[in-house]
Amino acid sequence: MKTFLILGAGTGGTMMANKLVKRLDPKEWKIILVDKDETHYYQPGFLFLPFEYYKPEEVYQPKKKFVPSGVEFILSDVELIEPEANKVTLAKDKKVIHYDQLLIATGTDIHPEEVDGMLDGWRQNIFDYFTFDGAMALREFLKNFKGGRVVLNIKEMPIKCPVAPLEFVYLADYFFTQKGMRNKVDLIFTTPLSGPFTKPVSNKLLGDVMTKKGIHTEAEFDVMEVDAAKNIIRGYDGRELEYDLLVSIPTNMGSDVIKRSGMGDDLYFVPTNKDTLRSEKYENIWVIGDAANIPASKAGSVVHYAAETLIENILDALEGRPLSHKYDGHSTCHILSGFNKSLLIDFSYDTEPLTGLYPFPVIGPFPLLKESWFNYIGKLSFKWIYWNIMLRGIPFPLPPEYSIAGKKQVAVS
Amino acid sequence: MATKKIAGVDVQVNEEGFLTNPAEWNKEIAVELAKEEGIELTDAHWKVIEFCRSAAAVKGAAPTLRSITNGSGVSTKDLFALFPKGPAKKVAKISGLGKPEGCV
Numbered sequence: 001m002k003t004f005l006i007l008g009a010g011t012g013g014t015m016m017a018n019k020l021v022k023r024l025d026p027k028e029w030k031i032i033l034v035d036k037d038e039t040h041y042y043q044p045g046f047l048f049l050p051f052e053y054y055k056p057e058e059v060y061q062p063k064k065k066f067v068p069s070g071v072e073f074i075l076s077d078v079e080l081i082e083p084e085a086n087k088v089t090l091a092k093d094k095k096v097i098h099y100d101q102l103l104i105a106t107g108t109d110i111h112p113e114e115v116d117g118m119l120d121g122w123r124q125n126i127f128d129y130f131t132f133d134g135a136m137a138l139r140e141f142l143k144n145f146k147g148g149r150v151v152l153n154i155k156e157m158p159i160k161c162p163v164a165p166l167e168f169v170y171l172a173d174y175f176f177t178q179k180g181m182r183n184k185v186d187l188i189f190t191t192p193l194s195g196p197f198t199k200p201v202s203n204k205l206l207g208d209v210m211t212k213k214g215i216h217t218e219a220e221f222d223v224m225e226v227d228a229a230k231n232i233i234r235g236y237d238g239r240e241l242e243y244d245l246l247v248s249i250p251t252n253m254g255s256d257v258i259k260r261s262g263m264g265d266d267l268y269f270v271p272t273n274k275d276t277l278r279s280e281k282y283e284n285i286w287v288i289g290d291a292a293n294i295p296a297s298k299a300g301s302v303v304h305y306a307a308e309t310l311i312e313n314i315l316d317a318l319e320g321r322p323l324s325h326k327y328d329g330h331s332t333c334h335i336l337s338g339f340n341k342s343l344l345i346d347f348s349y350d351t352e353p354l355t356g357l358y359p360f361p362v363i364g365p366f367p368l369l370k371e372s373w374f375n376y377i378g379k380l381s382f383k384w385i386y387w388n389i390m391l392r393g394i395p396f397p398l399p400p401e402y403s404i405a406g407k408k409q410v411a412v413s
Numbered sequence: 414m415a416t417k418k419i420a421g422v423d424v425q426v427n428e429e430g431f432l433t434n435p436a437e438w439n440k441e442i443a444v445e446l447a448k449e450e451g452i453e454l455t456d457a458h459w460k461v462i463e464f465c466r467s468a469a470a471v472k473g474a475a476p477t478l479r480s481i482t483n484g485s486g487v488s489t490k491d492l493f494a495l496f497p498k499g500p501a502k503k504v505a506k507i508s509g510l511g512k513p514e515g516c517v
Contacts, residue, residue, distance in 0.1 A: 156479065220499050222478070224490065236493035266480045 002029050005088060005099035007078055007257070009035035011043075011391065012289030012303040013105035014066045018393030019311045021070045024318075031070065032097060034090065036077040038063055041132055042386055043160070044300065047167055047336070049135035050127075050142055051175045058383070059132065066391045078106070081261040083282045101284050101314070104263075104270055106255035108160055108290040108298060110134075114251040115155060121228030126246040129168065130160060141245070142175075147184025148244030153223055153233060154191045157198075158267075159252045160290055160298040163345070165189070166196055166206060167336045168247060173213045174338025187214070188241065190221040190233075199352035202345060205369050209337060252298065254291055269293035274349065275326040277310045278317075286314060295349065296329045304390055305330040308400040330402040332358070334379035342375035344368050348402035359398055361406035368407065420445045424509075431505070431512045435469060438509025446507045450496075454507075458495055461485055465508045475505035475513040 004020060006013045017033045024031065045059035067073045076092035081102070088097045110130050112118045118126060127141060128134035150172060154165055169189050176182040189196065189210065195203040196210055196217060210217055224236045226246070233241050253259075254268030263270055271280040272292035279285035288310055290298040296306075309327040316323050329349030336342045344366045345353035357364035366375050389396070417426045420441035425433045430449070432438055443462060447454045454462075464485035468476040478501040482489050489500075496503035505513050 156477075222489075222493070222499075224493075236489060237498050266477070266483050 002100040003098065004029050004031045004101045004103070005097055006031070006033045006103045006105060007035075007081070007088070008105035008107055008255075008289075008291065009033050009040070009063050009067070009073070010105060010107050010289065011300050012107075012291075012307065013103065014040070014063070014391050015303065015307050015393050016103055016105065016288060016310065017071045018066070018068050018391070019307060020314070021068045022393070023311060023315060026070055030072070032072045032074060033067060034074045034076060034078060034088075034097075035063060036075070036091075038075060040066060040391075042383060043130075044386070045383060046129050046132065046135040047164055047171065049132075050129055050138040051171055052139060053171075056132075056136060061387065068392075078257045079260070081257060081263060083261075083263065083279075083285060086284065099284075101318070102282075102286070103314075104258070104279075104285065104287045104291050105289050106257060106291045108252045108254055108269070109256075110250040111253050112248060112250040115223055115226055115248075117226035117228055118248065118250070121226065121231075121246070124228075125231070125244065126226065126228065126248055128248050128250060130164075130249065130252075138247070145245065147176075147181055149186045149188060149242055150245045150247065151188045151190060151233065151241055151243040152247045152249070153221070154193075154249045155223055155251045156192055158298055159249050161333070162197070162297055162299075163333050163335045165191070165249050166210075169215050170209065170213060170335070170337040173215060177338075186216070188216045188218060188243075190218040190223070190241065192220065192222045194219050197353075199347070201355070202353040202369060205355070206335070206343075209343075209371070213338075252290075258291065265293050267293075274329070276313050276323045277306055277327055278313065278323070283317070286310060294327075294329070296327075297331045297333065299331060299333060300386070300390070301332045302330075304396075305400040307393070308395070328402050330400060334375060334382065336376070336379060337371050340376050341371040341373055342379045343371055344375045344378065346402070346407075351402060351404065351407075354407040356407035358406060359403075364406070427512065429506075429512060432509040433511060435466075435509050435511065438466075442509060443507050446509070450503055450507065452496065452503075452507070457487075457491075458507075461487055461492065461495060461504055462508045465504050465510060469508070469510045475501070475508070475510040477501060477513065 039060050040063045042059045045054050048054035076090040079089045079091045081088050123137050127138040169187050176185045196206045197203045222236045224234050226233050254264050258264040259268045270287045272287040272294050274294040289303040296302045306327050309325040312325040313323040332346045334342050346358050347353040355369045358366045358368050416423050424437040492500040
């Protein structure tokens with residue numbers, strides 16, 4: 001009997017467990033899934049919590065519910081991976097698992113301590129919303145917020161869901177408008193990048209949305225420290241910004257177990273072949289989702305598309321065939337813009353987000369890089385799709401490969 | 414893409430003045446590019462430039478700010494003092510490594 005070990009039962013690990021159990025011979029393979037938490041969070045839902053657009057119970061379910069029969073689930077932290085010895089040691093009872101194939105799906109965590117002084121005001125008037133606890137704490141804070149300067153700061157890239165910070169300020173604009181206090185709030189978006197997004201077409205169009213909503217952008221702002229006593233964030237270039245509420249997107253790093261095992265890059269993401277999704281170093285190690293260092297978004301849609309490639313490549317490897325599938329960096333993201341509208345972007349390693357229609361040319365129905373109600377409904381329905389289709393590894397009726405059909409190349413000044 | 418004469422050599426540059434082929438770079442070019450940014454290169458600058466050149470030779474892309482600080486031992490604060498306003502981008506430009514790609 002051989003062992004296929006999966007570390008991490010988040011979006012990637014759960015999805016892959018569901019796919020593997022359908023494709024591997026149960027007489028030959030034992031599949032083990034390990035995670036330190038019992039609860040599965042629908043992370044796109046965190047954005048809605050501070051603004052009370054979702055109830056907390058809408059964003060979590062027990063992990064076990066999504067573990068298919070035929071997969072053994074172990075609730076434990078992972079102490080160490082020893083890839084040279086094909087061995088993993090769990091924290092619980094120091095249990096040792098010898099694996100034949102290993103899938104790393106340990107995700108990414110936030111590290112507010114990377115900015116000096118950040119923790120001094122943490123969860124007082126400085127919050128994150130990339131965690132359930134952070135989003136809930138911010139929700140409480142906003143209930144009594146009387147107005148002032150709301151500063152959103154991105155520490156450094158890459159981050160989980162690069163459009164989430166934009167959505168946050170767009171939704172904040174809507175939230176304060178609905179509460180009748182938009183005139184009492186200054187919204188300031190700070191980023192180390194040269195604009196709201198990294199690629200030219202979307203940068204221009206998303207920047208226009210910022211301007212229209214009266215959100216001020218401080219670009220190329222590299223935060224050096226937070227002075228929590230004075231409510232100021234300071235950049236390395238000497239810029240100082242006052243805040244009454246600081247919403248932080250802290251440094252995102254790979255899991256501590258990757259650091260402990262010496263398997264990560266500077267940010268403890270695992271060096272991974274961006275085409276095959278196999279570890280750069282070990283033939284029997286595969287990486288999916290946020291844990292990988294591939295130059296794609298850290299997002300559920302990436303995991304979903306990548307999983308289609310990964311399952312085929314794993315089966316190829318087990319059969320001794322050359323790896324036949326290539327992941328193209330395809331990603332699809334909804335960007336909520338408030339007022340019951342949303343924008344949609346669709347892109348890959350090679351092609352930046354463009355305008356046009358998705359998924360089909362002419363009929364769409366979803367317009368790309370343009371605010372629409374249709375897109376908003378698309379985003380809201382996604383929660384149901386996530387819990388009922390995606391996690392269970394059920395294929396979509398849409399191709400995983402990026403397609404240029406329906407997209408327009410526009411000149412951007 | 415355009416051709417530009419820097420330190421007497423014709424090199425390919427993009428619209429922002431980044432060299433598109435790291436192989437066309439030399440130290441005289443670095444001195445000229447630094448001058449355009451208002452920087453007089455010292456030993457401390459060269460230490461960073463050399464680190465970035467060798468990191469890029471291995472990885473095929475200009476290093477991020479974090480990998481420069483981790484790898485060269487120069488603190489972020491010092492990097493901002495040496496290469497004001499966006500050191501990762503400035504070092505990449507002076508080192509002839511093309512514009513660093515932000516991940517989306």
